[in-house]
Amino acid sequence: xxxxxxxxxxxxxxxxxxxxxxxxxxxxxxxxxxxxxxxxxxxxxxxxxxxxxxxxxxxxxxxxxxxxxxxxxxxxxxxxxxxxxxxxxxxxxxxxxxxxxxxxxxxxxxxxxxxxxxxxxxxxxxxxxxxxxxxxxxxxxxxxxxxxxxxxxxxxxxxxxxxxxxxxxxxxxxxxxxxxxxxxxxxxxxxxxxxxxxxxxxxxxxxxxxxxxxxxxxxxxxxxxxxxxxxxxxxxxxxxxxxxxxxxxxxxxxxxxxxxxxxxxxxxxxxxxxxxxxxxxxxxxxxxxxxxxxxx
Numbered sequence: 440x441x442x443x444x445x446x447x448x449x450x451x452x453x454x455x456x457x458x459x460x461x462x463x464x465x466x467x468x469x470x471x472x473x474x475x476x477x478x479x480x481x482x483x484x485x486x487x488x489x490x491x492x493x494x495x496x497x498x499x500x501x502x503x504x505x506x507x508x509x510x511x512x513x514x515x516x517x518x519x520x521x522x523x524x525x526x527x528x529x530x531x532x533x534x535x536x537x538x539x540x541x542x543x544x545x546x547x548x549x550x551x552x553x554x555x556x557x558x559x560x561x562x563x564x565x566x567x568x569x570x571x572x573x574x575x576x577x578x579x580x581x582x583x584x585x586x587x588x589x590x591x592x593x594x595x596x597x598x599x600x601x602x603x604x605x606x607x608x609x610x611x612x613x614x615x616x617x618x619x620x621x622x623x624x625x626x627x628x629x630x631x632x633x634x635x636x637x638x639x640x641x642x643x644x645x646x647x648x649x650x651x652x653x654x655x656x657x658x659x660x661x662x663x664x665x666x667x668x669x670x671x672x673x674x675x676x677x678x679x680x681x682x683x684x685x686x687x688x689x690x691x692x693x694x695x696x697x698x699x700x701x702x703x704x705x706x707x708x709x710x711x712x713x714x715x716x717x718x719x720x721x722x723x724x725x726x727x728x729x730x731x732x733x734x735x
Contacts, residue, residue, distance in 0.1 A: 470583060471634050472689040474536040479512045481685050483544065486514035488682055492664050493578065493729070497605050499523045502574035507531070508562050508594060509580030513541030513555075519576060520551050529572065531560040563589040570599040578607040585638035587646075591654040598734040604656065606730045608644035613665075613726035616680075616715055622707030623687075623715075629699040630690055644728030656732035665726040670719075677716055679723050684712040 472478050499505060503525060510516055510530030519528055532538050538557050545551055560566050563586060575594050581587040594604065611631050616623055631641040640646070651659045668676035687708060694700045715721045 470534070471630075471637065471639065471693065472686075473693065474534060478689050479537070479540045481689060482512045483514045484682065485686070486518060488678070489666075490518055492666065493607055494518065494522060495664075496662070496729075499526060499574050499576075499603070502526060502603065504529070504572045505574040505576060506565075506567075506572040506594065506597060508575065508577045508590065509533075509583070510541060510557070511537045513544045513557075515576070515578050516541065516545060516555055517548060517551070520554050526554065526574075528555045529567075530555060530557050531562060531565065532557075533559065533561055535559055563593055565593045565597055567597045569596055571597045573599050573602045575602065575604045577605075579609065581606065581643050581647075581650075582609045582634070582641060583639045587640070587643060587650055588654060591650055591656070595655055595734055600735055602734045604651075604730075604732045604734065606647055606651075606732075607664075608647055608728055608730075609641055610644035610663075610726055610728050611641040612645075613724070615722065615724040616683075617722040618715060618718060618720075620708075620711035620715060622704050623711050625704050626687060626694075626700055626708040629694055629704075630687065633690070633694055633697055633699050647728055647730035651730055651732045657735050658733040659730065660732075661728055661730045663726050664729055666723065668723045669721070673719075676721060676723055680712060680716040680721065683723070683725075684709065684716075687712070 505528045507530045510532050634641045648661050691705050
């Protein structure tokens with residue numbers, strides 16, 4: 440994400456800074472969900488499904504130059520620009536396939552022209568001068584990076600004093616699906632183990648307060664936000680369970696290739712998800728954490 444306003448789809452800068460002292464990593468890092476067209480469409484659906492919950496209490500009304508780290512396919516970018524009409528959003532992502540999808544997605548919305556910039560960059564070595572931005576937004580990003588602290592240090596470096604930061608992250612220990620579904624749980628444990636072993640952290644939401652304080656941020660607050668669907672909202676429950684199956688299946692090929700699950704477990708998980716989706720007394724529960732902090 441950069442400061443210079445751009446036209447419709449500028450050529451993306453090819454600056455990709457080296458990754459600190461760790462071994463060089465390909466731009467095709469082991470992202471749990473992959474980069475398929477199906478996954479990119481799922482991300483767009485996810486953003487819309489969770490928008491009201493994620494953006495409740497987020498306020499960028501005083502910001503003008505926002506940095507979005509890990510902008511992916513542009514799903515959250517569109518929401519930011521729609522909700523805050525005075526914003527210019529500079530989007531950075533390490534993955535060129537995700538940036539290409541973002542160009543396509545945002546390009547279908549000509550009313551956003553000139554209000555965003557897409558740039559390939561490493562979040563641990565951002566190609567921006569200090570105090571380039573007056574706000575930052577990270578959503579479902581830190582769970583995938585090996586060093587969240589280094590990312591937050593870079594975010595703080597490029598923000599001006601007084602800038603608000605909102606970070607939304609997973610807390611996968613909170614997931615509950617009722618009735619009990621053994622293959623879903625086997626798959627879920629393998630899903631989280633694989634992410635952790637690949638350098639990510641499926642529980643990083645619970646650590647946001649500590650990470651932000653250690654990174655020199657002030658006024659740190661956290662809020663637990665929850666999707667809890669039962670017989671009070673059967674239609675929403677059905678939609679969320681169907682979406683959750685898509686989310687789980689996005690990692691199936693990688694989990695099978697890594698020997699974490701068998702195809703029988705995947706098939707069993709799918710059957711159980713369908714059964715729970717149609718159970719008249721099903722319960723879906725998942726909590727995540729959103730942090731707010733300020734740079735001084």
